[in-house]
Amino acid sequence: MSAIDAVGGIAAVLTTLSFLPQAARTIRTGDTNAISLAMYAMFTAGVAFWLVYGVLLSSAPIIIANSVTILMAGLILTLKTRAVLRARRSRER
Amino acid sequence: MSAIDAVGGIAAVLTTLSFLPQAARTIRTGDTNAISLAMYAMFTAGVAFWLVYGVLLSSAPIIIANSVTILMAGLILTLKTRAVLRARRSRER
Numbered sequence: 599m600s601a602i603d604a605v606g607g608i609a610a611v612l613t614t615l616s617f618l619p620q621a622a623r624t625i626r627t628g629d630t631n632a633i634s635l636a637m638y639a640m641f642t643a644g645v646a647f648w649l650v651y652g653v654l655l656s657s658a659p660i661i662i663a664n665s666v667t668i669l670m671a672g673l674i675l676t677l678k679t680r681a682v683l684r685a686r687r688s689r690e691r
Numbered sequence: 692m693s694a695i696d697a698v699g700g701i702a703a704v705l706t707t708l709s710f711l712p713q714a715a716r717t718i719r720t721g722d723t724n725a726i727s728l729a730m731y732a733m734f735t736a737g738v739a740f741w742l743v744y745g746v747l748l749s750s751a752p753i754i755i756a757n758s759v760t761i762l763m764a765g766l767i768l769t770l771k772t773r774a775v776l777r778a779r780r781s782r783e784r
Contacts, residue, residue: 612737636712644705
């Protein structure tokens with residue numbers, strides 16, 4: 599593995615695993631107030647495109663990294679969407 | 692541009708621009724409570740490695756996308772860190 603590959607590998611590990619503590623915090627606290635729905639909607643869609651890109655290129659690192667990330671980001675998006683819908687329903691009452 | 696490049700381009704635009712609404716929300720509300728410090732510390736460090744990777748590969752798309760993202764992620768990290776330090780100081784009083 600070249601030094602360039604190592605830098606890319608460290609980058610991929612850090613940006614992929616960074617969503618773990620956010621998902622853990624969101625599950626633990628149930629608090630999504632400061633989280634942007636637009637961010638997670640766009641980000642999850644983007645990661646889905648990265649996943650398709652990885653499949654088209656048959657790139658295992660791209661497929662693996664984005665499979666992990668889409669689970670975390672999709673989970674945070676689901677929790678945020680539920681909170682938004684819950685808040686909307688309680689306003690309508 | 693091939694269809695594969697187009698899929699990668701859409702992926703890059705979505706995941707890069709997704710941090711804009713989060714940065715805007717954080718600036719507007721000043722609320723960082725639900726945001727994970729560990730996530731933004733790891734993510735910002737990871738994006739810095741992606742930036743170095745882009746420079747080593749002389750890849751303009753990687754450099755441009757990660758320059759935009761590091762600004763947003765770094766801003767959110769700064770606001771979160773300030774909030775954590777402020778909360779710690781007020782607990783110590």
